[in-house]
Amino acid sequence: MKTIGETVAAVGQTTDVTASYYDDARRDRLNPSNTTSSGELFQAGRADNAASPVYPDGTKLLVWNPGTRRSAVVRVNNAGPYHGKRLLDVSRTAADALGFRKQGIAKLRVRVLEAPTEREARYLRGRTYAPVPGFLGIFASIETAVTGATKALASLVVSPAVAAPVRPGYIKTASAVKGRKVIAKLHKRGWKKSRLASARKAKRKARWAQHRATGKTTGPARSSSSKARMSQAQPRSRL
Numbered sequence: 001m002k003t004i005g006e007t008v009a010a011v012g013q014t015t016d017v018t019a020s021y022y023d024d025a026r027r028d029r030l031n032p033s034n035t036t037s038s039g040e041l042f043q044a045g046r047a048d049n050a051a052s053p054v055y056p057d058g059t060k061l062l063v064w065n066p067g068t069r070r071s072a073v074v075r076v077n078n079a080g081p082y083h084g085k086r087l088l089d090v091s092r093t094a095a096d097a098l099g100f101r102k103q104g105i106a107k108l109r110v111r112v113l114e115a116p117t118e119r120e121a122r123y124l125r126g127r128t129y130a131p132v133p134g135f136l137g138i139f140a141s142i143e144t145a146v147t148g149a150t151k152a153l154a155s156l157v158v159s160p161a162v163a164a165p166v167r168p169g170y171i172k173t174a175s176a177v178k179g180r181k182v183i184a185k186l187h188k189r190g191w192k193k194s195r196l197a198s199a200r201k202a203k204r205k206a207r208w209a210q211h212r213a214t215g216k217t218t219g220p221a222r223s224s225s226s227k228a229r230m231s232q233a234q235p236r237s238r239l
Contacts, residue, residue, distance in 0.1 A: 019063075
């Protein structure tokens, strides 16, 4: 495993590596757990995370497949694989995007885009890294893919003045906005029902107070014994 200083020195360098992919622990028998060495949850359905026994957690890599000319930006968030001479293990979706999932193993060209900080490289339970672009597209060479990666990374960085205030851990999506509207509607409906129930309860209290004051009942009198109730019951007619 490279140190942070060695990773900083390797920024901009291109290396040819043997890579594979791994899937969710529920589907991949070789993946014992979705818990990673960085503390972030492994998500096989995203094309932006990978594992490496060489690069420390938090390292941003540009990956280019010479066979398909497909490229992606991934962030290392796990250690491994420790099999053969493989130096990179991308997620299942990343392997799909790069075009080597059917083969299982491929020769990829990797360039270090950014080294992690000491805090990013340490384990932190429940960590969530800042997003990286994932799949970029098809490029003639890794040099042209660098330009696309730079633009894609820049588009993810929004200045604080432009960014809307968002609660920590909250992602504003269309489904989330729709869910909030539904919840607000249900709350409003429940509030109306509670008001109606309170009004009915107040009416019952008023009737009971009137009954205690006047000694009159608004409904049929109740018998105090089961025999009296049976005597008041009407006999059934037999056909």
